[in-house]
Amino acid sequence: MISSHIGYYSLLLGFGISVSLLVYSIFCFKKNNQNINQNIFSFLFLQFFTVVISFISLVYSFVISDFSNATVYNNSHSTKPIFYKITGTWGNHEGSLLLWLLVLTLFIFLFIIFSKKQPKKYRFLSIFFQQIIISGFFLFLLLTSNPFNFLFPVPNEGLGLNPILQDPALAIHPPILYLGYVGSSIIFSASLASLVQNNINREWAIHIKKWILAAWFFLTIGILLGSIWAYYELGWGGFWFWDPVENVSLMPWLCLTALLHTVKVLEKRNLLKSWTLILSIATFTFSMIGTFLVRSGILNSVHTFANDPERGMFILLFLFSLIILSIILFFIYQGKENTSQKKFFLISKETSILINNWFMMYFLSVVLIGTTYPIFLEVIVNEKISIGPPFFNKLLIPFLALFLIFMAVGPKLNWIKDNYKKIKYSRIVLFFICMCISFYLIKKTSSEILFTSILGGAALYLLLVTTKEFLNKKHNISQTISHFGFSLFILSILFNSLFSNEFSANMKIGQELIYEKEQIKFLKIKTFDKQNYKSVIANFEITDEKKNVISLYPEIRIYNQPNILTSEADIISTIFFDKFIVINLLKGEEIFNVRYQTKPFMIWIWISVFLISIGGILSLFKRH
Amino acid sequence: MIKLIKFILLILFLILSFQKLSMANNNSSQVDKISKNLRCLICQGQSVYDSQSDFALSMKILINNKIKEGKSEKQIYDYLKNQYGEWIVYDPEFNKKNIILWLFPLILFIFGGLLIYRKVFIN
Amino acid sequence: MKKNIFYLILLLFFTFIFSVFYIGLDKPNFYTPKEVKNSSLEEFTSNELFSNEQLNSKDIIENNKFTLVNIWASWCVPCRLEHSVLMDISEKANLNIIGLNYKDKKNNAIKFLNELGNPFSKVLTDPDGIISISLGAYGVPETFLLNNKSRVIKKYIGPLTKDNILEIKKIIK
Numbered sequence: 071m072i073s074s075h076i077g078y079y080s081l082l083l084g085f086g087i088s089v090s091l092l093v094y095s096i097f098c099f100k101k102n103n104q105n106i107n108q109n110i111f112s113f114l115f116l117q118f119f120t121v122v123i124s125f126i127s128l129v130y131s132f133v134i135s136d137f138s139n140a141t142v143y144n145n146s147h148s149t150k151p152i153f154y155k156i157t158g159t160w161g162n163h164e165g166s167l168l169l170w171l172l173v174l175t176l177f178i179f180l181f182i183i184f185s186k187k188q189p190k191k192y193r194f195l196s197i198f199f200q201q202i203i204i205s206g207f208f209l210f211l212l213l214t215s216n217p218f219n220f221l222f223p224v225p226n227e228g229l230g231l232n233p234i235l236q237d238p239a240l241a242i243h244p245p246i247l248y249l250g251y252v253g254s255s256i257i258f259s260a261s262l263a264s265l266v267q268n269n270i271n272r273e274w275a276i277h278i279k280k281w282i283l284a285a286w287f288f289l290t291i292g293i294l295l296g297s298i299w300a301y302y303e304l305g306w307g308g309f310w311f312w313d314p315v316e317n318v319s320l321m322p323w324l325c326l327t328a329l330l331h332t333v334k335v336l337e338k339r340n341l342l343k344s345w346t347l348i349l350s351i352a353t354f355t356f357s358m359i360g361t362f363l364v365r366s367g368i369l370n371s372v373h374t375f376a377n378d379p380e381r382g383m384f385i386l387l388f389l390f391s392l393i394i395l396s397i398i399l400f401f402i403y404q405g406k407e408n409t410s411q412k413k414f415f416l417i418s419k420e421t422s423i424l425i426n427n428w429f430m431m432y433f434l435s436v437v438l439i440g441t442t443y444p445i446f447l448e449v450i451v452n453e454k455i456s457i458g459p460p461f462f463n464k465l466l467i468p469f470l471a472l473f474l475i476f477m478a479v480g481p482k483l484n485w486i487k488d489n490y491k492k493i494k495y496s497r498i499v500l501f502f503i504c505m506c507i508s509f510y511l512i513k514k515t516s517s518e519i520l521f522t523s524i525l526g527g528a529a530l531y532l533l534l535v536t537t538k539e540f541l542n543k544k545h546n547i548s549q550t551i552s553h554f555g556f557s558l559f560i561l562s563i564l565f566n567s568l569f570s571n572e573f574s575a576n577m578k579i580g581q582e583l584i585y586e587k588e589q590i591k592f593l594k595i596k597t598f599d600k601q602n603y604k605s606v607i608a609n610f611e612i613t614d615e616k617k618n619v620i621s622l623y624p625e626i627r628i629y630n631q632p633n634i635l636t637s638e639a640d641i642i643s644t645i646f647f648d649k650f651i652v653i654n655l656l657k658g659e660e661i662f663n664v665r666y667q668t669k670p671f672m673i674w675i676w677i678s679v680f681l682i683s684i685g686g687i688l689s690l691f692k693r694h
Numbered sequence: 695m696i697k698l699i700k701f702i703l704l705i706l707f708l709i710l711s712f713q714k715l716s717m718a719n720n721n722s723s724q725v726d727k728i729s730k731n732l733r734c735l736i737c738q739g740q741s742v743y744d745s746q747s748d749f750a751l752s753m754k755i756l757i758n759n760k761i762k763e764g765k766s767e768k769q770i771y772d773y774l775k776n777q778y779g780e781w782i783v784y785d786p787e788f789n790k791k792n793i794i795l796w797l798f799p800l801i802l803f804i805f806g807g808l809l810i811y812r813k814v815f816i817n
Numbered sequence: 818m819k820k821n822i823f824y825l826i827l828l829l830f831f832t833f834i835f836s837v838f839y840i841g842l843d844k845p846n847f848y849t850p851k852e853v854k855n856s857s858l859e860e861f862t863s864n865e866l867f868s869n870e871q872l873n874s875k876d877i878i879e880n881n882k883f884t885l886v887n888i889w890a891s892w893c894v895p896c897r898l899e900h901s902v903l904m905d906i907s908e909k910a911n912l913n914i915i916g917l918n919y920k921d922k923k924n925n926a927i928k929f930l931n932e933l934g935n936p937f938s939k940v941l942t943d944p945d946g947i948i949s950i951s952l953g954a955y956g957v958p959e960t961f962l963l964n965n966k967s968r969v970i971k972k973y974i975g976p977l978t979k980d981n982i983l984e985i986k987k988i989i990k
Contacts, residue, residue, distance in 0.1 A: 306744045313739065368838065370846040371739050379842045386842070390835045394828070401824045414814045424810050432803045443795045445841045451791055454848050456733050458741075458784025465799055572726060654746050663746075735955040738848060748920055749955045752946025759947065777953045778850045 074139045077127030078218035084120030084171075085208035087113060092201040099194040107190070110197065114182055117204070118175040125168050128217050129159045137228050140219040141165060147230035149602040157241035158231045163365060163381075164217035166244055171211065173252040174204050181256050181281070188269075188277055195263035196256075202395075203255050206388050214381045233603065233629045233636050239299035243292060247319065250289025251357050254322055257281055257329075258354035261347050262396065265403050270347065275337035278350075282333060283690040286326045290683040293319050298676060305637045305652045307572075307667050309675070312462045314371040317441045318360030321434055325353040328430040330686075331423045338485055339420060341412055344404065345427070351396045358389040368445060415487040422480025429473045436465045467521055474528035474560065475501075478535045481549055497535075504531040515568045526564050532557035548692065552685025559678035562671045571668040576661050589613040590666060604628040608653050608662065610640075622651045648672035725758050728767060731784050732774065741784065849974065850953070858886070858967040859951045866918055866926055866940035877939060879965050881913035883989045886961040887937070887977075888949055890919045891929035893957040899976035900933045906982050907936030912989055916940040919949055919957050962988065 091113050098110060131139045132155045135148045145162040146155060159165045178200040185193055211217070234240075260278055264270050296319065301309040310316060329349040335342045363369050366382020414421055440457045448454055508526035512519060536554035539545045573585040577592045584590070593609040606626040613619050625638040639652040650667040726743055732753065734745035742750045760770050774782050786792050860875045878884045887903060889896040907914050916937035918926045921944075930940070943949055952961065953972075962971040962985055970988060973981050 304744075362838070366842055367846055368841050368844075370848070377846070382842045383839075386835065386838055390831070393831055397824065397827055397831070401820075416814050421810075421814055424813065428803075428806045428810055431806055432799060435799045435802045439795060439798055446837055447791065448844055449837045449840045453791065454779070454781045455786050455792065456781050456784050457786050457795070458731070458733075460731060460785035461795075465796075469803075572723075574723070574726065656751075735848070735850070748946060749950075752920070752950055755945045756947040756950050777950065778955070779848075781848050781850075 071136060071138050073127040073130045073134075073136065074218045074220065077124045077131070078216070080120045080124040080127065081208070081212060081218070084117055084124065084175075085205070085212060087117045087120065088201055088205045088208055091117060092198065092205055095194050095197040095201060099191055099198065110194070111182060114175075114179045114197070118172075118179045121168070121171045121175045124217075125159075125172055128165055128168060129156055132156065132159045135228065137226070138221055138224040139217075140221050141217045143221055143225055143228045145231050146228045147602065148227060150231060150236070151601055153238075153241070154231065154236045158235070160244045161231060161235045161240070164211070164215045166248075167207065167211050167215050168217055169244060169248055170252050171204070171207050173248045174200070174207060174255055177253050177256040178204070178259070181260070184280070185277060188274070189267065192260075192263050192267045192269050192274075195266055196260045199259035199262045200256060203259065203392070206391075210381075210384050210388065214378070214384055230602075230629075233627065233634055234303060237299060237303045239295050239302065243295040243299060246288055246295060247292025250285045250287070250292050250326075251319065251322060251360075253281070253285035253288060254326060254353045254357055257285060257350045261350035262399055265347055265399055268403070270336070270343045272337055272340055275333050275346075279330075279333050279337065280690060282326065282330055283686050286323075286330055287683050287686045287690070289319070289323050289326060290679065290686065293323060294676065294679045294683070297679075301672075302639065302641060305639045307570075307639070307650050307652070307665075307669060312440070312457075312459050314369045314441050315364050317437050318356075318364055321356040321360065321437055321441075322353050324430050324434040324437070325349055325356055328427045328434075329353060331426050335420050335423050339412065341414075341420065342424075347400075349427075355389070355393060355396075358385070358392065362386055362389055363441070369441070417483060417488045417490050419480065419483045419485045419488075422476065422483055425476050426473075426480065429469060429476070432469060433466060436462065440465075467525055470560065471521070471525040471528045474525070474532045474557065477553055477556070478528075478532040481546075481553065482535075482539075500534065501527075501531050504528075504534065511565075512568060522564065522568065526561065529557050529560040529564065533561060548685040548687075548689035550685070551688065552682045555678045555681030555683075555685065558674060559682065562674040562678055566669055566671050566675065569670045573664075573666045575664055576656060577664045578661050585666070586668075587615045590664075592662070592664065600627075602629060604630075606655075610651055610664075610666075612649065612666070620649060622649065624651045624653045626653060626655055643673050645673060646670065724761050724767070725754055728757050728761075728770060729754055731771075733782050733784060735778065735782070850955070852972055853953075856953070856969050858961060858963055858969055860967070861948045861951060863917070863941040863943060863948060866916075866923065866942050872939065872941060874941075875967065877913075877915060878963055878967050882965055883970075884913045884915060884963045884965075885985065886915050886917060886952075886963060888917045888919050888943070888952075888954055888957055888959045890921045890957050891925040892921065893919075895976040896958045897933065899958055899978075900936075902977045902979065902982055903936040904934045906985065910986055910989060912985070913938055917948065918942045920944060920946045 091110075094113065095110065098107075128139075128141070130136075131142050132146055133152065135142065135146060135155070137143045137146075141162060141164045145165075146158050150158065160169045178197060181196060181200075182193060185196075257278065260281065264274055264278075293316075296316070297309040300311070301307070329346065332342055332346050332349055336346050362382060362385040364371070365377070366385060367377025367379060368382060414424070440461055443457060444455055505524070505527035508530055509519070509523040512523045512526055515522075532553065536550050536557060539550045540554075571586055573583075573590065575583060577583065579592055579594060582589060582591045589612070591611040591613070593611055595606055595608045598605040598607070604627070606628070607623050608625070610622045610624065611619055612622065620642055622640045622642065624640045627636045627638060629636070635655065637652050637654050639650055641651075642649045647668055647670040650669055652665050654663040654665075656663055729743040729750075730741050732742040734740050734742050734747055734750045734753075736747040736749045737745045740750075742753045744750075757770060760773070765773075771783050780787060786795060788796055858874070858878075860873065862871055862873050864870070865872055885906075889900075903914065906912060914937050916939070918940055921942070923942075926940070926942075930937075941948075949955070949959075954974075956974070958976055960973040960977055960981075961969055962973075963969055971984070
């Protein structure tokens with residue numbers, strides 16, 4: 071009980087500090103005094119500290135199962151294992167918003183520490199803009215989403231946490247994702263400050279690039295964790311569904327990746343100033359749009375939070391205010407930068423990056439329109455349609471192939487101007503060889519041969535080009551690793567989806583079936599009682615034509631609080647393929663619906679995304 | 695020369711690793727393919743393929759029956775759209791009200807291309 | 818001047834987006850299929866629950882001025898709640914009520930009717946649930962009020978309430 075009081079008053083104090091900082095930062099900005107820096111530093115730390123205290127109080131309330139706290143009551147249960155009691159803190163709307171505040175206040179604090187070389191006025195302004203966001207979120211929390219609401223009389227038991235959320239990957243997915251997703255707020259604030267101060271130049275590019283890389287790294291890993299969780303936990307063998315919540319994390323990522331490349335042009339050639347700013351502002355804007363779409367209940371999704379139109383209204387107004395603020399600032403301050411009209415030559419690295427951005431913005435528009443179009447249609451014409459994987463695949467795959475080819479050519483070009491005569495014949499031959507190999511391999515499947523083989527050929531070409539780069543002494547290792555990772559990513563997904571096998575049938579205990587030269591035996595089931603669920607584990611034996619036997623143990627869990635049935639797939643991963651099996655209880659029968667899949671190259675999908683992110687981290691720690 | 699040899703070895707490795715895969719046709723059955731493209735009316739965030747609700751299970755049997763009757767994919771989708779509305783299919787139609795959906799990204803792409811053209815070729 | 822117009826258009830654009838989202842907040846995000854006016858119920862054949870004989874829906878429906886088709890199951894909790902309402906109208910009004918037993922076990926269905934009463938003139942079975950889909954239903958309970966040409970006059974999703982019954986009584990008069 072007392073922890074809820076501490077948490078709440080800490081939040082109030084934090085809000086007070088954030089509003090004071092809002093005023094104080096502008097005061098410091100006008101004054102431009104040397105000493106004031108120390109006070110700002112202490113205030114920022116204090117603000118962060120109040121949020122930490124608040125967060126720890128909530129975690130504590132969850133751990134001791136304090137059901138006088140409404141959030142704990144709604145999302146926890148005394149029989150939950152301690153690990154999930156702790157991670158359940160951010161597995162709900164209010165707790166995750168507290169996590170938002172934690173990252174927001176942490177990042178501005180770190181920003182002040184790590185930006186000492188930057189002009190003072192710029193730093194004060196960055197604080198000012200970030201404080202607008204922080205104050206807004208404090209207000210949002212206190213007015214609509216208080217994690218410390220009291221319940222009286224105190225219930226004996228909580229309502230429990232959805233068992234699907236009780237998974238280690240899902241436990242760390244929000245904190246890591248938020249470091250990227252919410253971390254882009256500092257890029258937003260710093261960019262607005264830079265706009266006002268007319269500070270957009272090479273030095274600023276080098277400085278802001280660190281923050282972009284950090285946010286991008288965490289966002290990439292965060293999305294990866296979400297997909298890994300979906301694959302291992304949700305039981306359908308897929309890892310990306312173009313669900314609104316997934317799309318909403320992808321949009322800032324596309325922006326951030328484009329920004330990552332654009333800021334390089336700013337750094338090397340002092341060009342694309344306005345576009346860099348627009349991307350920086352857009353990234354966090356998409357984070358906010360995403361928060362709105364997912365928490366307001368406007369969209370129908372598998373993993374939405376508590377849907378509350380009142381909360382949606384607040385976020386919508388807040389989001390809109392931030393956009394209006396950015397537009398006004400742009401209007402006032404944009405003309406003031408001296409746009410030295412340096413020429414863009416067609417064959418150059420800058421133009422390649424422009425092309426990269428062109429494609430990325432196209433991908434972004436596809437995801438954005440695909441996610442929000444149903445809302446527009448419903449409001450304007452009052453009709454509901456669904457937009458799912460077929461739409462996204464059709465619009466993205468053709469362009470992806472082209473994109474991959476540009477990726478193979480662009481990074482090797484020089485800055486300013488390069489010569490087209492440098493294109494060696496061997497490269498062109500290699501390209502056609504890749505196309506032929508791809509066509510040969512894909513010919514054996516039934517699907518749309520033309521697009522998939524072009525995509526495969528392009529990805530293979532990029533793979534080989536980047537592999538060759540590794541042998542090159544003077545190369546940008548972070549760039550090569552990331553691009554190599556990306557080509558591997560596309561290839562893994564392509565061949566995984568083309569060569570996956572699936573078997574689905576209803577089976578009784580003791581039954582044997584043959585599928586694709588493999589014998590599938592349903593041996594037995596065993597029942598166990600666990601801490602908060604009853605476990606029914608089935609034993610399957612798969613024998614292939616070479617008489618190799620693997621045993622798989624898919625599980626059905628019957629939870630008591632809340633009363634939910636979940637299927638836990640059993641997956642055996644090797645570097646060549648995953649064997650995936652999941653069972654479902656058919657109502658009231660002793661028959662189980664069995665789904666057995668062979669999924670090639672599954673693990674390479676995860677490895678390749680990890681490689682992509684490694685490139686980013688290497689770049690962060692590179693010394694100039 | 696050595697580079698060429700390394701390169702050829704790499705290609706051979708790639709081709710050989712694919713022999714491990716069963717080279718049959720893409721094996722998700724027709725029922726699975728169609729049900730992945732349909733939305734479950736009870737668990738509205740899931741496809742009929744993923745969902746274990748009664749409705750989804752009945753749908754899978756219905757689809758199976760219709761395939762056995764010889765109906766094409768399009769006929770099955772049209773039938774279900776007639777029963778439950780366009781919403782039930784994940785692939786949006788290309789009709790008058792969806793035209794912005796399909797064309798707007800492409801228009802933006804062309805617009806972006808024009809911007810780059812202006813930047814590179816005109817000064 | 819060009820710059821001002823550009824920014825104005827930008828502001829208007831975002832205001833439009835904002836308005837759409839604002840209005841969209843009030844719309845329910847759960848989808849219910851629209852009722853198709855003047856639709857006809859598809860003809861179907863099914864086994865009767867007690868006698869197991871195969872019956873054709875058209876034969877049953879065209880002999881009566883109005884027919885009420887109720888989709889129910891013994892395992893469905895709301896069906897229990899609406900059953901008393903069904904019993905009520907079967908006694909009080911001159912209406913042919915047919916039950917369609919959805920994805921149920923014969924024993925459980927018979928036990929249900931023995932326990933709560935049988936308002937149905939005939940009980941047909943839909944063990945796989947595909948007949949219900951052909952009728953455009955997607956859950957239990959759902960009820961259709963038909964005329965003798967199998968045309969759907971009224972469709973009720975969810976358990977029948979007393980108000981629904983009053984409405985039905987008014988229509989069949």
